[in-house]
Amino acid sequence: MDQTHWQDLERKLEEKEILLSLIRDIASIRNKEDLQHVLQIKLQKHLAVSGFRISLIDKASSQVVPFLIITGQYGQKNRELELELNRNLPLQDGIFDRVLETGSTVRTDLTAKSVTTHTPKYIRLLKTTGLTEIVSVPLKSEEKTIGVMCMIGDSKNKFRPEHYTLIESVSAQISIEVANILANEAIARKEEEKSILLSLSNSMALVRSKQDLASTINQKLKELFFIKDFTIVALDQQDMTFGAYLFDEDNTPYLQKREYLQTIYSNFKFEKQFYDLVLQSDRPVIFDIKELATQKNASGHALFFHSIGIDFIIGAALRIGNTNFGVLWIQPENLTDFNTVNTTIFTGVCSQISIALSNIIANEALEKQYKEKEILLSLSNAIASTRDKTDLLKIITHQLKQLFNYNDASIIILDQEQQTYSAYLLDMEEKRTSHPDCLPNATGNYAVADRICDAILAAEGPIVFDNEELIEQGTVPSWLAFLHKTGIREMVSVALRYSNKNIGAFFLHSENKNYFKPYQLTLIQGISYQLSIAMANILANEEIARQLEEIKHYKSQLEEENQYLQEQVEKAYNHSELIGESQPMQKVFHMLSQVSFTNSTVLILGETGTGKELIARAVHNASSRKDKLMIKVNCAALPASLIESELFGHEKGAFTGAIERRIGKFEMAHKGTLFLDEIGELPLDLQVKLLRVLQEKEIERVGGQTTIKTDVRLIAATNRNLQKEVEAGRFRSDLYYRLHVFPIVMPPLRERKEDIPLLVTHFIKKYTQRTGREISTVTKNVMNALQAYHWPGNIRELEHFIERAVLLTSGNSIRQIDLPSFAGKRTVADSVENYSIKTLEENERDHILAVLRNCNGKVFGPGGAAELLNIHVSTLNSRMKKLGIKKEHIFVQKK
Numbered sequence: 099m100d101q102t103h104w105q106d107l108e109r110k111l112e113e114k115e116i117l118l119s120l121i122r123d124i125a126s127i128r129n130k131e132d133l134q135h136v137l138q139i140k141l142q143k144h145l146a147v148s149g150f151r152i153s154l155i156d157k158a159s160s161q162v163v164p165f166l167i168i169t170g171q172y173g174q175k176n177r178e179l180e181l182e183l184n185r186n187l188p189l190q191d192g193i194f195d196r197v198l199e200t201g202s203t204v205r206t207d208l209t210a211k212s213v214t215t216h217t218p219k220y221i222r223l224l225k226t227t228g229l230t231e232i233v234s235v236p237l238k239s240e241e242k243t244i245g246v247m248c249m250i251g252d253s254k255n256k257f258r259p260e261h262y263t264l265i266e267s268v269s270a271q272i273s274i275e276v277a278n279i280l281a282n283e284a285i286a287r288k289e290e291e292k293s294i295l296l297s298l299s300n301s302m303a304l305v306r307s308k309q310d311l312a313s314t315i316n317q318k319l320k321e322l323f324f325i326k327d328f329t330i331v332a333l334d335q336q337d338m339t340f341g342a343y344l345f346d347e348d349n350t351p352y353l354q355k356r357e358y359l360q361t362i363y364s365n366f367k368f369e370k371q372f373y374d375l376v377l378q379s380d381r382p383v384i385f386d387i388k389e390l391a392t393q394k395n396a397s398g399h400a401l402f403f404h405s406i407g408i409d410f411i412i413g414a415a416l417r418i419g420n421t422n423f424g425v426l427w428i429q430p431e432n433l434t435d436f437n438t439v440n441t442t443i444f445t446g447v448c449s450q451i452s453i454a455l456s457n458i459i460a461n462e463a464l465e466k467q468y469k470e471k472e473i474l475l476s477l478s479n480a481i482a483s484t485r486d487k488t489d490l491l492k493i494i495t496h497q498l499k500q501l502f503n504y505n506d507a508s509i510i511i512l513d514q515e516q517q518t519y520s521a522y523l524l525d526m527e528e529k530r531t532s533h534p535d536c537l538p539n540a541t542g543n544y545a546v547a548d549r550i551c552d553a554i555l556a557a558e559g560p561i562v563f564d565n566e567e568l569i570e571q572g573t574v575p576s577w578l579a580f581l582h583k584t585g586i587r588e589m590v591s592v593a594l595r596y597s598n599k600n601i602g603a604f605f606l607h608s609e610n611k612n613y614f615k616p617y618q619l620t621l622i623q624g625i626s627y628q629l630s631i632a633m634a635n636i637l638a639n640e641e642i643a644r645q646l647e648e649i650k651h652y653k654s655q656l657e658e659e660n661q662y663l664q665e666q667v668e669k670a671y672n673h674s675e676l677i678g679e680s681q682p683m684q685k686v687f688h689m690l691s692q693v694s695f696t697n698s699t700v701l702i703l704g705e706t707g708t709g710k711e712l713i714a715r716a717v718h719n720a721s722s723r724k725d726k727l728m729i730k731v732n733c734a735a736l737p738a739s740l741i742e743s744e745l746f747g748h749e750k751g752a753f754t755g756a757i758e759r760r761i762g763k764f765e766m767a768h769k770g771t772l773f774l775d776e777i778g779e780l781p782l783d784l785q786v787k788l789l790r791v792l793q794e795k796e797i798e799r800v801g802g803q804t805t806i807k808t809d810v811r812l813i814a815a816t817n818r819n820l821q822k823e824v825e826a827g828r829f830r831s832d833l834y835y836r837l838h839v840f841p842i843v844m845p846p847l848r849e850r851k852e853d854i855p856l857l858v859t860h861f862i863k864k865y866t867q868r869t870g871r872e873i874s875t876v877t878k879n880v881m882n883a884l885q886a887y888h889w890p891g892n893i894r895e896l897e898h899f900i901e902r903a904v905l906l907t908s909g910n911s912i913r914q915i916d917l918p919s920f921a922g923k924r925t926v927a928d929s930v931e932n933y934s935i936k937t938l939e940e941n942e943r944d945h946i947l948a949v950l951r952n953c954n955g956k957v958f959g960p961g962g963a964a965e966l967l968n969i970h971v972s973t974l975n976s977r978m979k980k981l982g983i984k985k986e987h988i989f990v991q992k993k
C-alpha cells in the first residue's frame with residue numbers, strides 16, 4: 099500500500115466517522131435550534147463552511163423563503179448581507195431554479211460570475227464580502243424538492259469534491275428533519291391558532307354588550323395582532339348605509355380630531371373602491387392609503403384616512419353566512435406583522451366578532467323596541483293629559499327627544515282658511531334660538547303652497563326632506579333657509595289631522611343626513627295621531643279661554659257702562675232744566691244750539707259752579723251721540739299716576755296692581771262723548787298723549803301692544819285761564835289750540851243776577867220735592883239779599899243756600915237766609931271789617947242748633963233733627979255732647 103492509498107483510506111474512514119456522527123446528531127434533531135446547532139458545530143467544522151442558508155421553495159410566489167440562516171463572521175461583518183439573506187429571495191436567480199430543475203447539487207463559482215443589473219442583490223453582496231462559492235443541495239421530501247440548502251465558502255475554505263458526497267449523503271436526512279420541523283411548526287401553529295381562537299371564543303361568548311365587545315377587542319385582539327386602533331362600522335341592511343358602531347375609545351389622538359368624530363358618527367352611503375372591496379372578500383383587505391390617496395379618483399375614505407395620518411388600514415367583513423353586518427377596520431402597528439398566519443387567525447376572529455356583533459345588535463334591537471314601547475306608552479299617557487301648550491312643549495322636550503334624539507322639533511298650525519301657516523310650538527337648540535334671524539322666522543306667516551307644507555298635507559304619512567335637495571330644487575320658505583344655514587340637514591314631517599281636517603304639521607329636524615330611519619317613520623306616524631288629538635284639545639281650550647276673556651271684558655265693560663248710565667240718568671234727571679233767561683245765558687244757549695249737532699270739540703270756560711258740566715251734558719244730549727254715553731273724567735280728582743290708565747285703560751300686569759285688564763274712559767266713550775273736566779289740571783306728559791290721541795284718533799292701552807281706533811267727541815272744561823296757563827308753560831299751546839275750537843264761556847252768577855229769582859224757584863222746587871215740605875217762595879227781603887250777594891261760588895253756592903234754607907224753614911216761605919255777613923259788600927276793606935271766620939266746629943254747632951230749633955227741639959222720630967240731618971240719633975247725641983249743645987241753648991235762642 100502506498101502513501102496515497104493510506105491517506106485515502108484514512109480520509110474515507112474519517113468521512114465515515116463524520117458521517118456516522120452526523121447521522122446520529124441529525125437523528126436527534128427535534129427542532130430548528132437543534133438543526134442549527136448540528137449545522138453550526140458539525141458541518142461548519144468538518145466542511146469548513148462559511149455560511150448556511152436553508153430555504154423553502156414557494157412556487158406560488160416564485161420565491162424562496164428563509165428557513166434557517168447561519169452567516170457566522172460574514173454576517174457580523176456585513177449587516178446588509180445578513181439582512182438580505184434573511185429575506186425572501188427570487189426563485190429565478192440561476193441557482194435555486196437550477197437546483198429545482200436538476201434535482202441535484204449545483205456548485206456556483208462566485209468568482210467566475212459576472213455582475214449585471216439582473217444579478218440578485220444577495221449574490222452581489224456575497225461577492226463583495228469575499229465569498230467565492232455556493233454549493234446548493236436540494237432538500238427532498240416524498241420525491242418533491244421542498245427546499246434548498248446552500249453552503250457558502252470563501253477562498254480559504256474551498257469545498258472539495260469529497261465534501262459534496264458527504265453533503266449529499268446527509269441532505270436526505272436533513273430533508274427529513276426539515277420536513278419534520280415544518281410539520282411540527284404547522285401543528286404548533288395550528289395549536290396556537292386553536293388556542294388563540296379558543297381563548298377568544300371564550301371571551302366572545304361572554305360578550306353581552308357593546309362595551310364587552312370593545313374591551314375584549316382591546317384586551318385580546320390588540321396584543322395578538324399588534325393593532326393600533328380599531329373601528330367597527332355597522333351596515334344598515336335596510337338603506338345600505340354605514341354608521342360607526344364601536345370604536346377604540348382608548349385611542350384619544352384620533353378622537354381629538356373633529357373630522358374623525360364627525361365621520362364616525364354620521365351615516366354614510368356605500369362607497370365604491372372601499373367598502374365593496376371588503377364586503378366582497380373572504381379575507382381581510384389591506385389598503386395602502388398613501389397610494390390610494392394619491393390616485394386620481396381617490397375615494398373620500400382614502401382621502402380622509404390619509405388626512406389624519408393613516409398609512410395602512412385593514413378591513414375585514416363581519417358576516418354570518420351571506421349576511422354582512424359590517425366591517426372591522428384595524429390599523430396595524432406594522433404591516434409585516436400581519437403575515438399569512440395572522441391573516442388566517444384574524445379571519446377566524448372576525449367570524450367570532452360577527453357572531454358577537456349580531457347577538458349584540460339583536461339584543462339592542464329588542465331592548466330598543468322594549469324601551470320604545472315603554473316611552474310610547476308613557477308618551478301617550480302624557481299626551482292624553484295635555485291641557486295647554488306648556489304641557490305639550492314639556493312632552494316634546496323630554497319624552498319625544500328621548501325617543502328620537504333629534505336636534506329640533508316644531509309644530510305649525512294652519513289659519514282658518516288653510517291658506518297660510520305659522521309656528522305654534524318650537525323646541526330649538528340654543529344656537530338657533532340665539533340667532534338674530536330666529537325671531538322673524540319663528541313669528542312669520544307662510545303660504546301653504548311652498549312645496550313643503552302642501553306636500554305634507556297631501557301625504558298620508560310622514561315625509562323625510564333632504565334640506566339641501568329642497569334648496570337646490572328652488573325657492574324655499576325663509577324658515578327652511580334659516581334652519582339650513584344653522585346646520586339642519588334633514589327633517590321629517592307629518593300632518594296633524596282631527597276629524598278629517600288638517601290642523602297643522604309636526605316636524606323633527608336633524609343636523610345629520612340619513613338620520614330618520616324607515617322604522618322610525620311608523621313610530622312618528624303613531625305619535626302624530628296622539629299629537630293631533632292633543633293639539634285639537636289645546637286649540638279648543640285656547641278658544642274657550644279667549645272667549646271667556648272676551649266675555650269677562652264685555653262684562654266689565656257692561657258693568658262700567660251700567661254704572662255710568664245710572665249716573666247719567668241721575669244727572670240727566672237732575673239737570674233736565676238749564677235755567678237762565680238773562681242776556682249772557684241767551685248767548686250761551688245760542689252757542690249751544692250752534693255746536694251741539696256737530697262733532698266739534700267744545701271747550702267750556704268759567705268760574706267754579708257756573709254750570710260747565712251742565713252745559714257739557716246739554717251739548718251731548720243735543721247731539722247725534724245722545725243715545726251713547728257721555729263719560730266724565732275729572733282730571734283734578736285723580737292722582738297723576740292713574741290718569742293715563744283711567745283714560746286709556748291697561749293690560750293685565752301692565753303695572754303693579756293691574757291684576758285685570760281694564761278698558762279706559764276713551765274706549766268707554768266710543769261713539770259717545772268724553773267730558774274732560776278740570777282739563778287745566780292735566781299733567782304735561784299726559785297733555786302730549788292726549789294730543790296724540792286727538793290727532794290720530796286711536797289709543798294704546800297701558801302695557802298694550804296694539805292700537806285701538808276710537809270715535810269720541812271731546813268736551814273739556816276748566817275754571818282756569820288756559821291762555822295764562824299756556825303762557826306760564828303749564829299747558830301745552832298745541833293742545834290748547836286743539837281744544838279751543840269752540841269755546842263757550844259761562845258767565846258768573848253775579849253778572850246775571852236777573853236769573854236769581856228763576857234759579858231760586860227752581861231750587862226750592864227741587865229741594866221741597868226731596869224733603870216733602872211745602873215751601874214755594876222766598877220773602878222779598880231774602881230775595882233782595884240773594885240778589886245783592888256776589889256769589890263767588892256761583893250757582894252751586896246759591897243751590898246750597900236754598901237747600902239749607904229749605905231744611906231750616908218751617909212755614910211756606912223762606913224768610914231768613916244766613917248769607918255771609920259781607921254779602922253785597924265787595925270791597926276788601928269792607929270784607930275785612932265785617933267778616934269773621936268761623937271754625938268748622940262752630941259752623942257745625944250753629945247748623946245743628948238751627949235744625950234743632952226748626953224741629954222744636956225734637957231730636958229723633960219723624961221730622962226730628964236726626965232725620966233731617968240724615969244721621970243716626972246716637973251720632974247726633976254724641977255730636978251734641980261733644981259740641982256742648984244742651985236743651986236750654988235751643989230754648990234760649992227761641993225766646
Ligand SMILES: Nc1ncnc2c1ncn2[C@@H]1O[C@H](COP(=O)(O)OP(=O)(O)OP(=O)(O)O)[C@@H](O)[C@H]1O
Nearest residue numbers: 675676677705706707708709710711712817893894
Ligand atoms: N243754569 C243752571 N240751571 C240750573 N242749575 C244749574 C245751572 N247752572 C248750574 N246749575 C247747578 O249748579 C251746580 C254746579 O253746576 P256745574 O257742576 O255744572 O258747575 P261747574 O261750572 O261745572 O262747576 P265746577 O267748575 O266747580 O266743576 C249743579 O248742581 C248744577 O245743577
